[in-house]
Amino acid sequence: MTTLDTGERRRSADARPLITALIDAATVEAIAGEAWIALVGEDEVLVPVPAELPADTLSAWVDVVGPWTGTVVLTTGRQTAADLTRALLGDAAPEMLDHEDVADAFGEIANVVGGNVKAALRGSSALSLPGVGEAPAVRNPDDVCRLEVLWRGQPLVVSVQGALPALPVPHPPHENPHPNGASL
Amino acid sequence: MKILVADDSRVMRQIVIRTLRQAGYDDHDIVEAEDGRDAYDKVQAEKPDLVLSDWNMPNMTGLECLQALRSAGSAVPFGFVTSEGSADMREKAADAGALFLIAKPFTEETFRENLDGVIA
Numbered sequence: 001m002t003t004l005d006t007g008e009r010r011r012s013a014d015a016r017p018l019i020t021a022l023i024d025a026a027t028v029e030a031i032a033g034e035a036w037i038a039l040v041g042e043d044e045v046l047v048p049v050p051a052e053l054p055a056d057t058l059s060a061w062v063d064v065v066g067p068w069t070g071t072v073v074l075t076t077g078r079q080t081a082a083d084l085t086r087a088l089l090g091d092a093a094p095e096m097l098d099h100e101d102v103a104d105a106f107g108e109i110a111n112v113v114g115g116n117v118k119a120a121l122r123g124s125s126a127l128s129l130p131g132v133g134e135a136p137a138v139r140n141p142d143d144v145c146r147l148e149v150l151w152r153g154q155p156l157v158v159s160v161q162g163a164l165p166a167l168p169v170p171h172p173p174h175e176n177p178h179p180n181g182a183s184l
Numbered sequence: 185m186k187i188l189v190a191d192d193s194r195v196m197r198q199i200v201i202r203t204l205r206q207a208g209y210d211d212h213d214i215v216e217a218e219d220g221r222d223a224y225d226k227v228q229a230e231k232p233d234l235v236l237s238d239w240n241m242p243n244m245t246g247l248e249c250l251q252a253l254r255s256a257g258s259a260v261p262f263g264f265v266t267s268e269g270s271a272d273m274r275e276k277a278a279d280a281g282a283l284f285l286i287a288k289p290f291t292e293e294t295f296r297e298n299l300d301g302v303i304a
Contacts, residue, residue, distance in 0.1 A: 035289045038288075038289030039199065039288075085195070088195050088199065090198075090202065092198050101195070104193050104194055104195045105193075105195040108193040108196050111193070111240070111288075112267045115266070115267025115268045115269070115288065118268065119269055119270040124272050127240055128240075129192070129240055129242060
């Protein structure tokens with residue numbers, strides 16, 4: 001029997017690029033760094049040093065839907081998210097922050113970083129409104145661009161991660177077929 | 185003059201208002217709107233001299249708000265302040281009649297570059 005290879009499967013795989021082919025961590029770092037300086041404060045630098053996140057974290061994200069579909073997720077310790085909120089609000093920060101303040105501020109940072117990541121990708125994409133809560137799960141570990149930084153000494157992760165599971169990989173031809181064709 | 189600032193993020197509205205002040209536009213009345221629908225209603229009710237609007241908002245986007253205003257005969261000067269500054273978005277904004285698009289993150293210089301001549 002002859003197998004026709006039309007190349008269709010490979011072409012459809014080519015049509016869904018992985019994020020690593022579209023953007024690198026240095027570009028994400030430049031985008032996040034610019035957002036921090038403009039929104040958080042002129043002296044607020046992000047230092048690209050990996051560190052372990054604390055147990056109690058909060059994430060903020062926006063979805064990008066287009067030729068590449070995924071999520072731009074910012075994750076940091078809950079206390080750091082509150083500190084970020086105070087920095088954004090400046091003099092207008094209330095004595096006691098409530099969850100709504102933190103969700104608004106951290107979500108807006110994710111919106112600005114995500115909007116600029118979207119602009120750096122090829123083609124026309126749509127951006128969702130921000131979400132805040134527990135980080136969306138990574139669907140395909142190969143479709144992730146991850147940046148780890150420190151802000152005021154506290155760890156923060158920016159993960160640009162695909163929303164779709166890995167495409168099925170065609171099975172490579174068996175190099176050592178079972179001698180008598182028996183299946184296991 | 186009266187400036188309407190539309191953004192679903194209260195924090196971002198405060199940052200826009202603060203940046204207006206830092207850029208030297210500190211002697212104006214500010215009206216806030218929390219989404220595109222609210223902005224549309226407040227343009228009718230408050231008659232602002234300028235609208236600074238986010239793009240992505242619930243209920244009605246900034247672009248839908250601008251299109252609705254123009255359809256209703258309003259010629260209020262309208263500019264976007266949005267995290268989406270791609271060429272594609274700028275073209276859509278200009279086609280709908282926006283005067284400018286300020287991309288987030290912005291600085292007071294960006295505000296001055298776009299607003300000088302628009303704000304008296």
